[in-house]
Amino acid sequence: MSDFTTRPEIRGTFGVATSTHWIASAVGMSILEKGGNAFDAAVASGLVLQVVEPHLNGPAGDMPAIFYSAKSGKTEVLCAQGVAPAAATIAHYKSQGLALIPGSGLLATVVPGAFDGWMLMLRDHGTMSLREVLEPAIFYARDGHPLLPRVAHTIAGLQAFFEAEWPSSAAVWTPDGKAPEPNALFKNPDLADTYARLIEEGEAAGAERTTQIDAARSAWREGFVAEAIFDYLADACVMDVSDKKHGAVLAPADMKTWRASYEETLSYDYEGWTIHKTHAWSQGPVLLQALAILKGFDLGAMDPMGAEFVHTVTEAMKLAYADREAYYGDPAQSEIPMDVLLSEDYNATRRKLITAEASQAQRPGRVPGFEHLADAYVARAARDFDVGPVAAQEPTMSHLTEKRGDTVHLDVIDRWGNMVSATPSGGWLQSSPVIPGLGFALNSRAQMFWLEEGLPTSLAPGRRPRTTLTPSLAEKNGTQLVFGTPGGDQQDQWQLIWFLRFVHFGMELQQCMDAPLFHTMHFQGSFFPREVRPAEIMLEPNFGEDVIHALRARGHKVIVADPWTVGRLTAALREPDGMLRAAATPRLMQAYAVGR
16 A cells, blocks of 8 residues: 555644635635634635536535534534425426426426525634625635636536526626636626625624624525525526426525524444434435444455455445435434434344345345335336436536536634534536526525435425435544545445545545545436446546456446546544644545645
8 A cells, every 4th residue: 555645634733624626725724814713714615615616516505514613512413405395296396297306407496505504604603704704705706716627618518508598597607608718717797796795785784793694694585685586487497407498496485484404413433433424314324324334344454445345345335325215315304214224233134235246236224114115215226217318417426527517525624623524515507597697506406306205205395305415524532533525426435435444544634535436326326317327336447457357257347437537535634632634635636625
Protein backbone atom coordinates (compact mmCIF):
# COMPACT_ATOMS: atom_id res chain seq x y z
CA MET A 1 0.00 0.00 0.00
CA SER A 2 1.59 3.23 -1.18
CA ASP A 3 1.93 6.29 1.08
CA PHE A 4 1.72 8.52 -2.01
CA THR A 5 -1.09 11.06 -2.07
CA THR A 6 -2.13 13.54 -4.74
CA ARG A 7 -2.15 16.44 -2.29
CA PRO A 8 -1.26 17.05 1.34
CA GLU A 9 -3.64 16.28 4.15
CA ILE A 10 -4.57 19.67 5.65
CA ARG A 11 -3.65 20.06 9.33
CA GLY A 12 -4.06 22.90 11.80
CA THR A 13 -5.83 24.07 14.94
CA PHE A 14 -7.80 27.17 13.87
CA GLY A 15 -10.29 25.71 11.41
CA VAL A 16 -10.78 23.57 8.31
CA ALA A 17 -13.27 23.75 5.46
CA THR A 18 -13.63 21.24 2.66
CA SER A 19 -16.18 20.99 -0.13
CA THR A 20 -16.74 19.87 -3.69
CA HIS A 21 -15.66 23.26 -5.11
CA TRP A 22 -12.52 25.18 -4.24
CA ILE A 23 -14.32 28.54 -4.18
CA ALA A 24 -16.87 27.31 -1.64
CA SER A 25 -14.08 25.89 0.54
CA ALA A 26 -12.22 29.21 0.39
CA VAL A 27 -15.39 31.10 1.28
CA GLY A 28 -15.97 28.84 4.26
CA MET A 29 -12.43 29.43 5.49
CA SER A 30 -12.82 33.19 5.00
CA ILE A 31 -15.87 33.15 7.28
CA LEU A 32 -13.85 31.34 9.95
CA GLU A 33 -11.09 33.94 9.56
CA LYS A 34 -13.65 36.71 10.15
CA GLY A 35 -14.63 35.17 13.49
CA GLY A 36 -17.58 33.11 12.33
CA ASN A 37 -18.14 29.59 13.56
CA ALA A 38 -18.56 26.35 11.62
CA PHE A 39 -22.28 26.97 11.15
CA ASP A 40 -21.72 30.42 9.66
CA ALA A 41 -19.05 28.97 7.38
CA ALA A 42 -21.23 26.05 6.30
CA VAL A 43 -24.12 28.36 5.39
CA ALA A 44 -21.91 30.72 3.39
CA SER A 45 -20.23 27.78 1.62
CA GLY A 46 -23.56 26.13 0.91
CA LEU A 47 -25.01 29.29 -0.63
CA VAL A 48 -21.92 29.71 -2.82
CA LEU A 49 -22.18 26.10 -3.99
CA GLN A 50 -25.62 27.00 -5.37
CA VAL A 51 -23.89 29.58 -7.58
CA VAL A 52 -20.76 27.73 -8.70
CA GLU A 53 -22.27 24.22 -9.04
CA PRO A 54 -25.79 25.00 -10.34
CA HIS A 55 -25.96 21.67 -12.15
CA LEU A 56 -25.67 19.93 -8.78
CA ASN A 57 -27.75 22.01 -6.34
CA GLY A 58 -29.82 25.15 -5.95
CA PRO A 59 -31.81 27.25 -3.45
CA ALA A 60 -35.02 25.29 -4.11
CA GLY A 61 -33.36 21.90 -3.64
CA ASP A 62 -32.91 19.84 -0.51
CA MET A 63 -30.29 19.68 2.25
CA PRO A 64 -29.68 17.22 5.08
CA ALA A 65 -26.93 18.06 7.58
CA ILE A 66 -25.47 16.28 10.57
CA PHE A 67 -23.77 18.61 13.03
CA TYR A 68 -22.14 18.74 16.44
CA SER A 69 -22.61 21.79 18.65
CA ALA A 70 -19.79 22.42 21.10
CA LYS A 71 -22.17 24.58 23.13
CA SER A 72 -24.83 21.92 23.65
CA GLY A 73 -22.59 18.88 23.31
CA LYS A 74 -25.23 17.31 21.06
CA THR A 75 -25.03 15.69 17.63
CA GLU A 76 -28.20 16.28 15.60
CA VAL A 77 -29.72 16.09 12.12
CA LEU A 78 -31.05 19.14 10.33
CA CYS A 79 -33.72 18.02 7.86
CA ALA A 80 -34.29 20.45 5.00
CA GLN A 81 -36.01 17.87 2.85
CA GLY A 82 -39.30 19.25 1.53
CA VAL A 83 -42.41 17.09 1.46
CA ALA A 84 -44.80 16.09 -1.30
CA PRO A 85 -47.46 18.74 -2.00
CA ALA A 86 -51.03 18.28 -0.77
CA ALA A 87 -52.22 17.63 -4.32
CA ALA A 88 -49.50 15.04 -5.03
CA THR A 89 -51.67 11.94 -5.09
CA ILE A 90 -51.08 8.68 -6.89
CA ALA A 91 -54.44 9.08 -8.60
CA HIS A 92 -53.45 12.43 -10.09
CA TYR A 93 -50.16 11.16 -11.50
CA LYS A 94 -51.77 8.01 -12.90
CA SER A 95 -54.43 10.15 -14.53
CA GLN A 96 -51.58 11.63 -16.56
CA GLY A 97 -50.82 8.16 -17.95
CA LEU A 98 -47.61 7.78 -15.95
CA ALA A 99 -46.04 4.60 -14.60
CA LEU A 100 -43.18 6.53 -12.98
CA ILE A 101 -42.88 10.11 -11.79
CA PRO A 102 -40.76 11.94 -14.38
CA GLY A 103 -37.18 12.75 -13.44
CA SER A 104 -37.48 16.34 -14.64
CA GLY A 105 -40.04 19.07 -15.09
CA LEU A 106 -42.74 20.42 -12.81
CA LEU A 107 -44.56 17.23 -11.79
CA ALA A 108 -41.38 16.11 -10.02
CA THR A 109 -41.34 19.07 -7.63
CA VAL A 110 -41.77 18.79 -3.86
CA VAL A 111 -41.67 21.71 -1.41
CA PRO A 112 -38.33 23.55 -1.77
CA GLY A 113 -36.20 22.90 1.31
CA ALA A 114 -32.57 23.97 1.06
CA PHE A 115 -32.84 27.73 1.64
CA ASP A 116 -35.00 27.39 4.74
CA GLY A 117 -32.64 24.75 6.10
CA TRP A 118 -29.60 26.98 5.73
CA MET A 119 -31.47 29.85 7.38
CA LEU A 120 -32.55 27.65 10.30
CA MET A 121 -28.93 26.59 10.85
CA LEU A 122 -27.75 30.19 10.72
CA ARG A 123 -30.43 31.46 13.09
CA ASP A 124 -30.07 28.79 15.77
CA HIS A 125 -26.35 27.98 15.65
CA GLY A 126 -24.55 30.70 13.73
CA THR A 127 -23.29 34.05 14.94
CA MET A 128 -23.17 36.17 11.78
CA SER A 129 -25.79 38.29 10.07
CA LEU A 130 -27.83 37.39 7.02
CA ARG A 131 -25.82 39.92 5.00
CA GLU A 132 -22.45 38.52 6.06
CA VAL A 133 -23.22 34.97 4.95
CA LEU A 134 -25.09 35.90 1.75
CA GLU A 135 -22.63 38.46 0.39
CA PRO A 136 -20.12 35.90 -0.98
CA ALA A 137 -22.87 34.19 -3.00
CA ILE A 138 -24.11 37.56 -4.25
CA PHE A 139 -20.58 38.49 -5.30
CA TYR A 140 -20.09 35.36 -7.41
CA ALA A 141 -23.59 35.55 -8.90
CA ARG A 142 -23.37 39.24 -9.81
CA ASP A 143 -19.67 39.69 -10.66
CA GLY A 144 -19.17 36.20 -12.06
CA HIS A 145 -17.23 33.02 -11.41
CA PRO A 146 -15.17 30.75 -13.69
CA LEU A 147 -17.74 28.35 -15.08
CA LEU A 148 -16.84 24.72 -14.56
CA PRO A 149 -16.32 22.91 -17.87
CA ARG A 150 -18.92 20.33 -16.83
CA VAL A 151 -21.50 23.09 -16.35
CA ALA A 152 -20.63 24.65 -19.70
CA HIS A 153 -20.94 21.30 -21.45
CA THR A 154 -24.24 20.59 -19.71
CA ILE A 155 -25.67 23.92 -20.90
CA ALA A 156 -24.34 23.45 -24.43
CA GLY A 157 -25.94 20.03 -24.70
CA LEU A 158 -29.30 21.38 -23.60
CA GLN A 159 -29.30 24.75 -25.38
CA ALA A 160 -31.70 23.67 -28.12
CA PHE A 161 -34.03 22.05 -25.59
CA PHE A 162 -34.01 25.16 -23.40
CA GLU A 163 -34.78 27.42 -26.34
CA ALA A 164 -37.63 25.23 -27.54
CA GLU A 165 -39.17 24.12 -24.25
CA TRP A 166 -37.80 26.05 -21.27
CA PRO A 167 -37.21 29.64 -22.48
CA SER A 168 -36.77 30.96 -18.92
CA SER A 169 -33.78 28.61 -18.58
CA ALA A 170 -32.39 29.73 -21.92
CA ALA A 171 -32.53 33.34 -20.72
CA VAL A 172 -30.35 32.58 -17.69
CA TRP A 173 -28.00 29.86 -18.96
CA THR A 174 -27.51 30.99 -22.55
CA PRO A 175 -27.42 34.79 -22.33
CA ASP A 176 -27.31 36.51 -25.73
CA GLY A 177 -28.30 33.19 -27.27
CA LYS A 178 -24.90 31.58 -26.73
CA ALA A 179 -23.84 28.74 -24.48
CA PRO A 180 -21.00 29.89 -22.19
CA GLU A 181 -17.50 28.61 -22.81
CA PRO A 182 -15.72 26.40 -20.24
CA ASN A 183 -13.90 28.47 -17.60
CA ALA A 184 -15.48 31.71 -18.89
CA LEU A 185 -16.70 34.27 -16.38
CA PHE A 186 -20.37 33.49 -15.85
CA LYS A 187 -22.93 35.68 -14.09
CA ASN A 188 -26.45 35.10 -12.81
CA PRO A 189 -27.76 38.60 -12.03
CA ASP A 190 -31.31 37.37 -11.31
CA LEU A 191 -30.05 35.09 -8.55
CA ALA A 192 -27.89 37.91 -7.18
CA ASP A 193 -30.96 40.16 -7.08
CA THR A 194 -32.98 37.46 -5.31
CA TYR A 195 -30.35 37.06 -2.59
CA ALA A 196 -29.95 40.85 -2.27
CA ARG A 197 -33.68 41.39 -1.88
CA LEU A 198 -33.83 38.71 0.82
CA ILE A 199 -31.22 40.73 2.73
CA GLU A 200 -33.16 43.95 2.20
CA GLU A 201 -36.41 42.46 3.43
CA GLY A 202 -34.64 40.91 6.38
CA GLU A 203 -32.97 44.14 7.42
CA ALA A 204 -36.22 46.08 6.95
CA ALA A 205 -37.82 43.85 9.58
CA GLY A 206 -35.52 45.04 12.37
CA ALA A 207 -31.98 45.24 13.69
CA GLU A 208 -31.96 41.91 15.52
CA ARG A 209 -30.03 39.15 13.71
CA THR A 210 -32.66 36.46 14.27
CA THR A 211 -35.45 38.82 13.26
CA GLN A 212 -33.73 39.45 9.94
CA ILE A 213 -33.21 35.75 9.29
CA ASP A 214 -36.83 34.90 10.08
CA ALA A 215 -38.00 37.74 7.83
CA ALA A 216 -35.93 36.29 4.97
CA ARG A 217 -37.47 32.88 5.59
CA SER A 218 -40.92 34.46 5.45
CA ALA A 219 -40.07 36.32 2.24
CA TRP A 220 -39.03 32.99 0.77
CA ARG A 221 -42.04 30.88 1.70
CA GLU A 222 -44.88 33.43 1.38
CA GLY A 223 -43.34 36.71 0.16
CA PHE A 224 -41.80 37.75 -3.14
CA VAL A 225 -40.04 34.43 -3.79
CA ALA A 226 -43.20 32.37 -3.36
CA GLU A 227 -45.17 34.92 -5.39
CA ALA A 228 -42.76 34.62 -8.32
CA ILE A 229 -42.87 30.83 -8.14
CA PHE A 230 -46.65 30.62 -8.16
CA ASP A 231 -47.12 33.35 -10.74
CA TYR A 232 -45.06 31.11 -13.04
CA LEU A 233 -46.67 27.82 -12.02
CA ALA A 234 -50.19 29.19 -12.47
CA ASP A 235 -50.14 28.42 -16.19
CA ALA A 236 -46.80 26.70 -16.78
CA CYS A 237 -46.96 23.37 -18.57
CA VAL A 238 -43.53 22.16 -19.68
CA MET A 239 -41.85 19.21 -21.35
CA ASP A 240 -40.21 16.61 -19.11
CA VAL A 241 -38.53 13.21 -19.53
CA SER A 242 -41.87 11.52 -20.17
CA ASP A 243 -41.77 13.31 -23.53
CA LYS A 244 -45.00 15.10 -22.57
CA LYS A 245 -45.86 18.45 -21.06
CA HIS A 246 -47.07 18.67 -17.48
CA GLY A 247 -47.83 21.34 -14.90
CA ALA A 248 -46.95 21.36 -11.20
CA VAL A 249 -49.06 20.29 -8.23
CA LEU A 250 -47.13 22.50 -5.79
CA ALA A 251 -49.40 25.16 -4.26
CA PRO A 252 -48.84 28.30 -2.12
CA ALA A 253 -50.11 26.59 1.03
CA ASP A 254 -47.48 23.85 0.64
CA MET A 255 -44.62 26.36 0.85
CA LYS A 256 -46.28 28.57 3.44
CA THR A 257 -46.76 25.83 6.02
CA TRP A 258 -43.51 23.83 5.66
CA ARG A 259 -40.41 24.42 7.83
CA ALA A 260 -36.99 22.79 8.07
CA SER A 261 -36.56 20.90 11.34
CA TYR A 262 -34.22 19.07 13.69
CA GLU A 263 -34.24 15.45 14.76
CA GLU A 264 -32.05 12.90 16.48
CA THR A 265 -29.47 10.94 14.53
CA LEU A 266 -29.55 7.22 13.91
CA SER A 267 -26.32 5.65 15.15
CA TYR A 268 -24.43 2.36 15.14
CA ASP A 269 -21.25 1.21 16.92
CA TYR A 270 -18.48 -0.36 14.85
CA GLU A 271 -14.85 -1.04 15.84
CA GLY A 272 -15.10 1.46 18.71
CA TRP A 273 -16.61 4.17 16.49
CA THR A 274 -20.15 5.50 16.79
CA ILE A 275 -21.39 6.45 13.33
CA HIS A 276 -24.27 8.95 13.09
CA LYS A 277 -26.58 9.05 10.08
CA THR A 278 -29.98 10.40 9.12
CA HIS A 279 -33.07 8.27 9.53
CA ALA A 280 -34.75 6.24 6.78
CA TRP A 281 -36.18 9.23 4.88
CA SER A 282 -32.70 9.15 3.36
CA GLN A 283 -30.56 6.15 2.45
CA GLY A 284 -28.26 6.98 5.41
CA PRO A 285 -29.06 3.83 7.43
CA VAL A 286 -27.81 1.67 4.57
CA LEU A 287 -24.22 2.42 5.58
CA LEU A 288 -25.02 1.31 9.13
CA GLN A 289 -26.65 -1.86 7.84
CA ALA A 290 -23.63 -2.65 5.69
CA LEU A 291 -21.36 -2.21 8.72
CA ALA A 292 -23.62 -4.52 10.74
CA ILE A 293 -23.30 -7.20 8.05
CA LEU A 294 -19.53 -6.73 7.66
CA LYS A 295 -18.94 -6.89 11.42
CA GLY A 296 -18.67 -10.66 11.05
CA PHE A 297 -15.77 -10.57 8.56
CA ASP A 298 -12.06 -10.10 9.25
CA LEU A 299 -11.68 -7.18 6.87
CA GLY A 300 -8.40 -6.13 8.48
CA ALA A 301 -6.80 -9.34 7.21
CA MET A 302 -7.73 -8.53 3.61
CA ASP A 303 -5.89 -6.42 1.08
CA PRO A 304 -7.89 -3.14 0.98
CA MET A 305 -7.18 -2.94 -2.77
CA GLY A 306 -7.74 -6.66 -3.40
CA ALA A 307 -10.51 -8.73 -4.94
CA GLU A 308 -11.58 -10.35 -1.65
CA PHE A 309 -12.20 -6.95 -0.05
CA VAL A 310 -14.05 -5.61 -3.10
CA HIS A 311 -16.19 -8.74 -3.36
CA THR A 312 -17.09 -8.93 0.33
CA VAL A 313 -17.99 -5.25 0.64
CA THR A 314 -19.95 -5.34 -2.62
CA GLU A 315 -22.03 -8.32 -1.51
CA ALA A 316 -22.77 -6.64 1.83
CA MET A 317 -23.86 -3.49 0.02
CA LYS A 318 -26.20 -5.48 -2.22
CA LEU A 319 -27.95 -6.89 0.83
CA ALA A 320 -28.17 -3.56 2.64
CA TYR A 321 -29.47 -1.74 -0.43
CA ALA A 322 -32.09 -4.43 -1.03
CA ASP A 323 -33.41 -3.66 2.44
CA ARG A 324 -33.30 0.04 1.61
CA GLU A 325 -35.57 -0.53 -1.35
CA ALA A 326 -37.96 -2.75 0.60
CA TYR A 327 -38.25 -1.01 3.94
CA TYR A 328 -37.04 2.60 3.96
CA GLY A 329 -39.30 5.62 3.81
CA ASP A 330 -40.47 8.60 5.86
CA PRO A 331 -40.67 7.42 9.52
CA ALA A 332 -43.20 10.18 10.18
CA GLN A 333 -45.70 8.41 7.91
CA SER A 334 -44.64 4.76 7.90
CA GLU A 335 -43.43 2.19 10.38
CA ILE A 336 -39.80 1.39 9.56
CA PRO A 337 -38.43 -1.76 11.27
CA MET A 338 -35.03 -0.17 11.86
CA ASP A 339 -34.51 -1.90 15.22
CA VAL A 340 -34.63 -5.23 13.38
CA LEU A 341 -32.60 -4.06 10.39
CA LEU A 342 -29.69 -3.02 12.65
CA SER A 343 -29.94 -5.96 15.07
CA GLU A 344 -27.18 -8.53 15.45
CA ASP A 345 -29.49 -11.54 14.97
CA TYR A 346 -30.89 -10.18 11.72
CA ASN A 347 -27.49 -9.29 10.27
CA ALA A 348 -25.94 -12.59 11.35
CA THR A 349 -28.51 -14.20 9.07
CA ARG A 350 -27.84 -11.69 6.31
CA ARG A 351 -24.07 -12.17 6.28
CA LYS A 352 -24.50 -15.95 5.83
CA LEU A 353 -25.82 -15.16 2.35
CA ILE A 354 -22.40 -13.88 1.28
CA THR A 355 -20.46 -16.61 -0.52
CA ALA A 356 -17.44 -16.68 -2.82
CA GLU A 357 -19.71 -16.05 -5.82
CA ALA A 358 -21.36 -12.78 -6.89
CA SER A 359 -25.08 -12.82 -6.14
CA GLN A 360 -27.41 -12.27 -9.09
CA ALA A 361 -30.78 -11.90 -7.31
CA GLN A 362 -32.44 -9.16 -5.30
CA ARG A 363 -32.45 -10.45 -1.69
CA PRO A 364 -34.19 -8.20 0.83
CA GLY A 365 -34.42 -9.69 4.30
CA ARG A 366 -37.64 -11.13 5.70
CA VAL A 367 -38.70 -8.93 8.60
CA PRO A 368 -41.63 -10.44 10.53
CA GLY A 369 -44.79 -8.50 9.81
CA PHE A 370 -43.20 -6.70 6.86
CA GLU A 371 -42.69 -9.58 4.44
CA HIS A 372 -45.11 -8.03 1.93
CA LEU A 373 -42.69 -5.13 1.45
CA ALA A 374 -39.85 -7.50 0.58
CA ASP A 375 -42.10 -9.32 -1.89
CA ALA A 376 -43.21 -6.01 -3.43
CA TYR A 377 -39.61 -4.94 -3.99
CA VAL A 378 -38.59 -8.19 -5.67
CA ALA A 379 -41.59 -7.93 -7.99
CA ARG A 380 -40.95 -4.26 -8.71
CA ALA A 381 -37.27 -4.81 -9.48
CA ALA A 382 -38.22 -7.45 -12.05
CA ARG A 383 -40.63 -5.12 -13.84
CA ASP A 384 -39.81 -3.34 -17.08
CA PHE A 385 -41.28 0.13 -16.73
CA ASP A 386 -42.60 1.68 -19.93
CA VAL A 387 -41.28 5.21 -19.53
CA GLY A 388 -41.03 6.20 -23.19
CA PRO A 389 -38.07 8.21 -24.49
CA VAL A 390 -35.51 8.94 -21.76
CA ALA A 391 -34.27 12.49 -22.13
CA ALA A 392 -30.99 13.77 -20.78
CA GLN A 393 -32.18 15.37 -17.57
CA GLU A 394 -32.46 12.43 -15.19
CA PRO A 395 -30.10 12.76 -12.22
CA THR A 396 -27.42 10.27 -11.36
CA MET A 397 -23.65 10.29 -10.89
CA SER A 398 -21.97 13.37 -12.25
CA HIS A 399 -18.94 11.49 -13.55
CA LEU A 400 -20.90 9.41 -16.07
CA THR A 401 -22.25 12.26 -18.18
CA GLU A 402 -22.29 16.02 -18.11
CA LYS A 403 -26.04 16.16 -18.79
CA ARG A 404 -27.15 14.61 -15.51
CA GLY A 405 -27.60 16.10 -12.09
CA ASP A 406 -25.90 15.13 -8.90
CA THR A 407 -25.11 16.67 -5.53
CA VAL A 408 -22.52 18.65 -3.58
CA HIS A 409 -20.99 18.17 -0.15
CA LEU A 410 -19.18 20.20 2.50
CA ASP A 411 -17.53 19.58 5.87
CA VAL A 412 -16.44 22.33 8.29
CA ILE A 413 -14.85 22.30 11.76
CA ASP A 414 -13.99 25.43 13.74
CA ARG A 415 -11.52 26.07 16.56
CA TRP A 416 -14.25 25.67 19.19
CA GLY A 417 -15.09 22.15 18.04
CA ASN A 418 -18.34 22.83 16.19
CA MET A 419 -18.64 20.70 13.09
CA VAL A 420 -21.01 20.37 10.15
CA SER A 421 -21.41 17.77 7.43
CA ALA A 422 -23.99 18.72 4.78
CA THR A 423 -25.04 17.21 1.44
CA PRO A 424 -27.14 19.74 -0.51
CA SER A 425 -28.75 18.70 -3.78
CA GLY A 426 -31.69 19.30 -6.11
CA GLY A 427 -32.81 22.31 -8.07
CA TRP A 428 -30.52 21.30 -10.95
CA LEU A 429 -30.36 23.63 -13.93
CA GLN A 430 -30.97 20.66 -16.24
CA SER A 431 -33.96 19.19 -14.39
CA SER A 432 -36.50 21.99 -14.11
CA PRO A 433 -37.08 25.37 -15.80
CA VAL A 434 -35.80 28.53 -14.15
CA ILE A 435 -38.44 30.55 -12.29
CA PRO A 436 -38.50 33.86 -14.22
CA GLY A 437 -36.85 36.67 -12.29
CA LEU A 438 -35.42 34.46 -9.52
CA GLY A 439 -32.49 32.85 -11.34
CA PHE A 440 -33.01 29.32 -10.04
CA ALA A 441 -35.09 26.21 -10.75
CA LEU A 442 -37.33 24.06 -8.58
CA ASN A 443 -36.36 20.55 -7.51
CA SER A 444 -37.27 17.17 -8.99
CA ARG A 445 -37.14 15.07 -5.81
CA ALA A 446 -40.65 13.58 -6.17
CA GLN A 447 -39.18 11.10 -8.66
CA MET A 448 -38.05 9.07 -5.63
CA PHE A 449 -41.68 8.07 -4.91
CA TRP A 450 -43.51 5.07 -6.36
CA LEU A 451 -46.95 5.27 -7.95
CA GLU A 452 -48.28 2.18 -6.17
CA GLU A 453 -50.09 2.01 -2.87
CA GLY A 454 -48.98 0.52 0.42
CA LEU A 455 -45.22 1.20 0.38
CA PRO A 456 -43.17 3.44 2.69
CA THR A 457 -42.06 5.13 -0.54
CA SER A 458 -45.52 5.47 -2.10
CA LEU A 459 -46.35 8.99 -3.21
CA ALA A 460 -48.48 10.66 -0.53
CA PRO A 461 -49.21 14.27 0.45
CA GLY A 462 -46.92 15.57 3.19
CA ARG A 463 -44.50 12.64 2.89
CA ARG A 464 -40.74 13.08 2.56
CA PRO A 465 -39.24 11.29 -0.45
CA ARG A 466 -36.66 8.65 0.44
CA THR A 467 -33.59 10.48 -0.81
CA THR A 468 -30.00 9.39 -1.40
CA LEU A 469 -28.56 12.38 0.49
CA THR A 470 -26.49 11.15 3.39
CA PRO A 471 -23.88 13.15 5.35
CA SER A 472 -21.93 11.36 8.09
CA LEU A 473 -20.44 12.06 11.53
CA ALA A 474 -18.43 9.50 13.48
CA GLU A 475 -16.73 9.64 16.89
CA LYS A 476 -14.35 7.51 18.94
CA ASN A 477 -12.65 8.32 22.25
CA GLY A 478 -12.88 12.08 21.72
CA THR A 479 -11.96 12.00 18.03
CA GLN A 480 -14.73 13.31 15.78
CA LEU A 481 -14.99 12.90 12.02
CA VAL A 482 -17.34 14.41 9.42
CA PHE A 483 -17.41 13.13 5.85
CA GLY A 484 -19.58 12.64 2.79
CA THR A 485 -19.84 12.72 -0.99
CA PRO A 486 -22.19 13.43 -3.87
CA GLY A 487 -23.15 10.47 -6.05
CA GLY A 488 -26.82 9.46 -5.69
CA ASP A 489 -27.07 5.74 -4.93
CA GLN A 490 -23.28 5.61 -4.67
CA GLN A 491 -22.98 8.01 -1.74
CA ASP A 492 -23.08 5.43 1.04
CA GLN A 493 -21.08 2.97 -1.02
CA TRP A 494 -18.12 5.30 -1.46
CA GLN A 495 -18.38 6.51 2.13
CA LEU A 496 -18.45 2.92 3.39
CA ILE A 497 -15.34 1.94 1.43
CA TRP A 498 -13.52 5.08 2.56
CA PHE A 499 -14.50 4.56 6.20
CA LEU A 500 -13.53 0.87 6.23
CA ARG A 501 -10.07 1.66 4.88
CA PHE A 502 -9.66 4.45 7.42
CA VAL A 503 -10.74 2.25 10.34
CA HIS A 504 -9.13 -1.08 9.47
CA PHE A 505 -5.90 -0.18 7.69
CA GLY A 506 -4.61 2.97 9.36
CA MET A 507 -4.83 4.99 6.18
CA GLU A 508 -4.90 8.77 6.55
CA LEU A 509 -7.77 10.90 5.29
CA GLN A 510 -6.16 11.91 1.99
CA GLN A 511 -4.69 8.46 1.41
CA CYS A 512 -8.20 7.03 1.68
CA MET A 513 -9.43 9.67 -0.77
CA ASP A 514 -6.81 8.75 -3.36
CA ALA A 515 -7.27 4.97 -3.14
CA PRO A 516 -9.28 3.39 -5.99
CA LEU A 517 -13.04 3.16 -5.49
CA PHE A 518 -15.86 0.94 -6.69
CA HIS A 519 -19.63 0.61 -6.43
CA THR A 520 -22.43 -1.74 -7.43
CA MET A 521 -25.48 -0.98 -9.58
CA HIS A 522 -27.12 -4.30 -8.67
CA PHE A 523 -30.18 -2.90 -6.86
CA GLN A 524 -32.99 -0.71 -8.20
CA GLY A 525 -31.84 2.84 -8.83
CA SER A 526 -33.42 5.73 -6.97
CA PHE A 527 -33.79 7.98 -10.01
CA PHE A 528 -35.89 7.86 -13.15
CA PRO A 529 -35.96 5.47 -15.02
CA ARG A 530 -35.24 3.27 -11.93
CA GLU A 531 -32.89 0.82 -13.61
CA VAL A 532 -31.74 -2.51 -12.15
CA ARG A 533 -28.36 -3.88 -13.25
CA PRO A 534 -27.87 -7.29 -11.61
CA ALA A 535 -24.32 -8.11 -10.50
CA GLU A 536 -22.83 -5.01 -12.15
CA ILE A 537 -20.00 -3.20 -10.42
CA MET A 538 -17.96 -0.24 -11.60
CA LEU A 539 -14.39 0.22 -10.45
CA GLU A 540 -11.40 2.37 -11.27
CA PRO A 541 -8.67 0.84 -13.44
CA ASN A 542 -5.91 1.34 -10.88
CA PHE A 543 -7.16 -1.74 -9.03
CA GLY A 544 -5.20 -3.59 -11.71
CA GLU A 545 -5.98 -6.36 -14.18
CA ASP A 546 -5.50 -9.15 -11.63
CA VAL A 547 -8.25 -7.79 -9.38
CA ILE A 548 -10.56 -7.14 -12.33
CA HIS A 549 -10.02 -10.69 -13.63
CA ALA A 550 -10.59 -12.22 -10.18
CA LEU A 551 -13.87 -10.33 -9.73
CA ARG A 552 -15.13 -11.43 -13.13
CA ALA A 553 -14.21 -15.00 -12.24
CA ARG A 554 -16.53 -14.68 -9.22
CA GLY A 555 -19.43 -13.66 -11.46
CA HIS A 556 -19.32 -9.89 -11.15
CA LYS A 557 -20.14 -7.94 -14.30
CA VAL A 558 -17.26 -5.49 -14.09
CA ILE A 559 -17.35 -2.11 -15.80
CA VAL A 560 -13.99 -0.34 -15.72
CA ALA A 561 -14.44 3.40 -15.29
CA ASP A 562 -12.17 6.05 -16.73
CA PRO A 563 -9.23 6.77 -14.42
CA TRP A 564 -9.95 9.06 -11.46
CA THR A 565 -13.71 9.34 -12.04
CA VAL A 566 -15.37 7.41 -9.19
CA GLY A 567 -16.27 9.29 -5.99
CA ARG A 568 -16.18 12.91 -4.79
CA LEU A 569 -15.45 12.45 -1.08
CA THR A 570 -14.44 15.12 1.41
CA ALA A 571 -13.71 14.74 5.12
CA ALA A 572 -12.60 16.65 8.20
CA LEU A 573 -11.46 15.37 11.59
CA ARG A 574 -10.87 16.80 15.08
CA GLU A 575 -8.54 15.02 17.48
CA PRO A 576 -9.02 15.24 21.28
CA ASP A 577 -6.13 17.73 21.64
CA GLY A 578 -7.72 20.13 19.13
CA MET A 579 -5.65 19.16 16.08
CA LEU A 580 -7.76 19.48 12.93
CA ARG A 581 -7.32 17.54 9.69
CA ALA A 582 -9.09 17.73 6.33
CA ALA A 583 -8.94 16.17 2.88
CA ALA A 584 -10.74 16.26 -0.47
CA THR A 585 -10.79 14.02 -3.50
CA PRO A 586 -8.69 14.98 -6.54
CA ARG A 587 -11.34 13.47 -8.84
CA LEU A 588 -12.91 15.90 -11.33
CA MET A 589 -10.37 18.49 -10.12
CA GLN A 590 -12.95 20.54 -8.19
CA ALA A 591 -12.99 19.58 -4.52
CA TYR A 592 -10.55 21.21 -2.13
CA ALA A 593 -9.71 21.24 1.56
CA VAL A 594 -8.29 24.35 3.22
CA GLY A 595 -7.37 25.18 6.79
CA ARG A 596 -4.73 26.35 9.18
